[in-house]
Amino acid sequence: MKYLDEFRDQNQAHNIAAAIANETRPDRDYRIMEFCGGHTHAIFRYGVQDLMPNNVQFVHGPGCPVCVLPIARLEAVMQMLRQYHIILCTYGDMMRVPGVNRRSLLQARAEGADIRMVYSTTDALQIARDHSTQAVVFFAIGFETTTPATAVAIKQAQAEGLKNFSVMSNHVLTPAALGAILNAEQPVAIDGLLGPSHVSSIIGSQPYEHFAQHYQKPIVVAGFEPLDVMQSTLMCIRLLNQGRNIVENEYTRVVTHAGNRKAQALIQDVFEIRDTFEWRGLGQLKNSALQIRQTFAEFDAERRFPVEPDVLKENKACECPAILRGQKRPTDCKLFGNGCTPASPIGSCMVSSEGACAAYWSYAGFRVPANNKQYENLSG
Amino acid sequence: MKLNIKNGKIDMSHGSGGRASALLIEELFLKYLNNDWLAQRNDSATFNIDAGRMVMSTDAHVISPLFFPGGDIGSLAVYGSVNDVAMSGAKPLYLSVSFILEEGFALCDLECIVISMAQAAKDCAVNIVCGDTKVVERGKGDGVFISTTGVGVLPQDVNICGSKAQVGDIIILSGSIGDHGVAILSKRENLQFETTIESDSAALNHLVADMVNAVPQIHCLRDPTRGGLATTLNEIATQSAVGMHIHETAIPVKAEVAAACELLGLDPLYMANEGKLIAICARADAETLLCVMRDHPLAKHSSIIGEIVADKHRLVQMHTAFGGQRIVDYLNADPLPRIC
Numbered sequence: 001m002k003y004l005d006e007f008r009d010q011n012q013a014h015n016i017a018a019a020i021a022n023e024t025r026p027d028r029d030y031r032i033m034e035f036c037g038g039h040t041h042a043i044f045r046y047g048v049q050d051l052m053p054n055n056v057q058f059v060h061g062p063g064c065p066v067c068v069l070p071i072a073r074l075e076a077v078m079q080m081l082r083q084y085h086i087i088l089c090t091y092g093d094m095m096r097v098p099g100v101n102r103r104s105l106l107q108a109r110a111e112g113a114d115i116r117m118v119y120s121t122t123d124a125l126q127i128a129r130d131h132s133t134q135a136v137v138f139f140a141i142g143f144e145t146t147t148p149a150t151a152v153a154i155k156q157a158q159a160e161g162l163k164n165f166s167v168m169s170n171h172v173l174t175p176a177a178l179g180a181i182l183n184a185e186q187p188v189a190i191d192g193l194l195g196p197s198h199v200s201s202i203i204g205s206q207p208y209e210h211f212a213q214h215y216q217k218p219i220v221v222a223g224f225e226p227l228d229v230m231q232s233t234l235m236c237i238r239l240l241n242q243g244r245n246i247v248e249n250e251y252t253r254v255v256t257h258a259g260n261r262k263a264q265a266l267i268q269d270v271f272e273i274r275d276t277f278e279w280r281g282l283g284q285l286k287n288s289a290l291q292i293r294q295t296f297a298e299f300d301a302e303r304r305f306p307v308e309p310d311v312l313k314e315n316k317a318c319e320c321p322a323i324l325r326g327q328k329r330p331t332d333c334k335l336f337g338n339g340c341t342p343a344s345p346i347g348s349c350m351v352s353s354e355g356a357c358a359a360y361w362s363y364a365g366f367r368v369p370a371n372n373k374q375y376e377n378l379s380g
Numbered sequence: 381m382k383l384n385i386k387n388g389k390i391d392m393s394h395g396s397g398g399r400a401s402a403l404l405i406e407e408l409f410l411k412y413l414n415n416d417w418l419a420q421r422n423d424s425a426t427f428n429i430d431a432g433r434m435v436m437s438t439d440a441h442v443i444s445p446l447f448f449p450g451g452d453i454g455s456l457a458v459y460g461s462v463n464d465v466a467m468s469g470a471k472p473l474y475l476s477v478s479f480i481l482e483e484g485f486a487l488c489d490l491e492c493i494v495i496s497m498a499q500a501a502k503d504c505a506v507n508i509v510c511g512d513t514k515v516v517e518r519g520k521g522d523g524v525f526i527s528t529t530g531v532g533v534l535p536q537d538v539n540i541c542g543s544k545a546q547v548g549d550i551i552i553l554s555g556s557i558g559d560h561g562v563a564i565l566s567k568r569e570n571l572q573f574e575t576t577i578e579s580d581s582a583a584l585n586h587l588v589a590d591m592v593n594a595v596p597q598i599h600c601l602r603d604p605t606r607g608g609l610a611t612t613l614n615e616i617a618t619q620s621a622v623g624m625h626i627h628e629t630a631i632p633v634k635a636e637v638a639a640a641c642e643l644l645g646l647d648p649l650y651m652a653n654e655g656k657l658i659a660i661c662a663r664a665d666a667e668t669l670l671c672v673m674r675d676h677p678l679a680k681h682s683s684i685i686g687e688i689v690a691d692k693h694r695l696v697q698m699h700t701a702f703g704g705q706r707i708v709d710y711l712n713a714d715p716l717p718r719i720c
Binding site: 001051341361362 | 703
C-alpha cells in the first residue's frame with residue numbers, strides 16, 4: 001500500500017533500532033510517554049518494544065478518547081435514552097464501553113433503545129433527515145481530531161434547518177490532559193513525550209512548547225505508523241542526551257507549527273470552553289472540554305434533553321484511572337484477565353482498540369498462568 | 381392463478397400451507413430446483429449412499445445486503461453447508477433448504493435467489509432434496525433468511541479433524557484473506573465506498589476432493605468464515621492443544637482489502653472469507669499438498685503461512701512484517717471501526 005508500506009519497512013526499522021541502540025547511554029533509563037492510544041496500538045501491533053534496548057521504556061498515556069470518558073457521561077446518555085424518545089448515533093468504539101452495572105450501549109440497544117452506529121457525522125445528519133419526526137442525538141466524543149467534524153455537522157444542520165438534530169458534546173482538549181499528567185501531585189516519572197499525531201494535525205505543534213519549557217521535558221510530535229514511533233523515539237532520546245527541552249515535529253508530512261487554522265476557526269465558531277469536565281483517571285479538570293455555544297443552543301442535546309445522572313463511582317478494583325495517568329501498567333490491575341478481557345471488559349481501557357489494556361491483552365500475550373499470580377509475557 | 385413474479389410480493393398466504401404456498405413451490409422453487417427427489421412431493425427425501433461414513437452439517441444465512449459483489453444469499457447458503465461438509469474431507473451429496481420470508485419481499489428478488497441456488501448446487505454437484513418455506517410478518521424478518529443442511533459421504537481412510545494438528549505440522553492457506561468481509565462492508569447501507577473487491581464466495585468441495593485424493597492423511601481442514609483467519613487458527617490451536625507460529629508476510633491480502641481495512645481501522649486477519657480454507661498437514665506432505673492446491677483455480681495463490689509448535693498456552697503468534705512479534709487472539713466482538 002503506497003504511503004503506508006514505506007512506514008512499516010522492516011529494514012528501516014532495523015536501521016533506526018541500531019541508531020537507538022547506538023545513541024542510548026547505558027548509565028541511564030529513558031522513560032518515554034507515548035501520549036496517544038494510536039501510538040500504544042502501533043507499539044504492540046508491530047512489536048516495536050522488541051526492537052528497543054532494555055533501558056528505553058514506553059509509558060502509556062491518556063490519549064484514548066473512549067478510555068477517558070467518565071462513566072457519568074455514559075450514564076447521562078443512558079438516562080437521556082430512558083427519558084426521551086430519541087435516536088442516538090455514536091461511533092462504533094463507544095458501543096461496548098461498560099457503564100453502570102457493566103451495561104453498555106450495545107446492551108441498551110438489545111433492550112430496545114434506538115441506537116445507531118455511525119462512521120461519520122455525515123451519517124448522523126442523514127439519519128436526522130430520514131427521520132424528520134424523531135429527535136436524533138449524536139453522542140460526540142474525541143479529542144481535537146474529531147471536533148471539527150462535529151462542528152461542521154452542527155453548522156450544516158443549522159443551514160438546512162434540521163431541527164430534529166442535536167449533539168451531546170464530550171469533546172475534550174489535549175493540552176489540558178497533558179497539563180494534568182505533568183502537573184499531577186505525584187507526577188509519573190517520565191523523561192520525555194511522544195506528542196499526539198492526528199490531534200496535532202488540527203492544533204499544530206505550537207501548543208506543546210509551553211509544556212516542554214515549563215516541565216523541562218522534550219516532546220516529539222509523532223505519527224502513528226511504527227517507523228514514526230521509532231524515529232520519534234530516536235529524536236526524543238537525542239534531545240534527552242543533549243539536554244534540550246524543546247518540541248520537535250517528526251510527523252511533518254501532516255503536522256505544521258500552527259496547525260489547521262480553518263478547522264480551529266470552525267471549532268471556535270461552534271464551541272466554547274467548559275469551566276470544568278470530568279475525565280476518567282484524571283478527575284475534574286478546569287478548562288478541559290468543549291460545550292456548544294449559545295448561538296447553536298438548539299443543537300445542544302444537553303440543553304434540549306436535560307438529565308440529572310446520579311453521582312457515580314467507578315469500579316474500585318479497576319485500575320484504568322492509574323493506567324491512564326501512566327502510573328500503572330495494565331498487568332498491575334487485579335482485574336486484568338480476571339474477569340476483564342476484551343470479550344467482557346470492565347474498564348474502558350480494555351474496550352477500545354486504542355486502550356492500553358486491550359493492546360496488552362490482544363497483542364502482547366500477557367496472561368495469568370493458572371498456578372501463578374505473576375503475569376508473564378507468554379509471547380516473549 | 382399464476383404467480384406474479386415480476387411485480388408480486390410475498391404475503392402471509394404464501395406461508396399458509398394452502399393453495400398460495402403450493403403455487404409458490406410449483407412456479408418458483410420446483411421450476412428451478414427440480415430433481416427426482418423434489419418431484420416426488422413427499423415430506424422427506426429417501427436416498428442411497430455409498431459405503432463409508434455420513435457427514436452432516438447445517439448453516440443459517442442472515443446476510444445483509446442479500447445481493448453483494450461476487451454473490452448473493454442464495455449461492456452463499458448452498459456453499460455454506462457444502463463447504464462445512466467438505467471440511468471433513470467428505471463428498472457433499474444432498475442439501476435441505478429452509479426459507480424464512482418476510483411479508484412484502486419481492487418475488488422477483490426471490491426468483492433471483494432461487495436461480496442462484498440452483499446454479500450453485502449444479503456447480504457443487506449436489507442435489508437439494510427437501511425444503512420448507514415460512515412467512516413472517518413485515519418487520520419480523522430481514523427480507524429472507526435461508527438455512528441449509530448438507531449431507532455427504534466420507535471414505536473410510538480419511539480422518540480430518542480440528543483436534544489433529546501436531547507439533548511440526550505445516551499450515552497452508554488457500555489464498556488472499558478478507559475479500560468477503562470487505563465486499564459486504566462496502567455495500568452496507570451506512571458505509572458505502574467504492575471498491576472493485578468481490579466476495580470470494582465459492583464451493584470448496586472440488587478443491588478438497590483433489591487435496592484428499594493426493595494427501596488422504598491431511599490432519600485438519602477448515603474454512604475461515606466469520607471471525608476470519610485469526611479466529612479459525614485459534615479454534616484449531618485450542619482443539620489440538622498446540623501453539624502456532626505464523627508469518628505475516630506469507631499471508632496474502634489484496635491491496636484493495638488492505639486499504640479498506642486500513643481506512644476503517646479493521647484487521648484483515650479478522651475479516652470473513654467464504655471461499656478459502658486452511659489445511660494443516662505433516663511437513664513431509666506439505667509440498668505435495670501445496671502443488672495440488674495451486675493447480676486448482678480456487679487456490680492458485682496458496683501459500684505456507686506457518687507451523688504448529690508445542691505451547692501449553694495454545695497461543696497463535698505472528699512474526700510481523702515489521703520484524704517484531706505479537707500474538708493473534710480470537711475475534712472478541714464484531715469488528716468496530718476506530719474513532720481516530
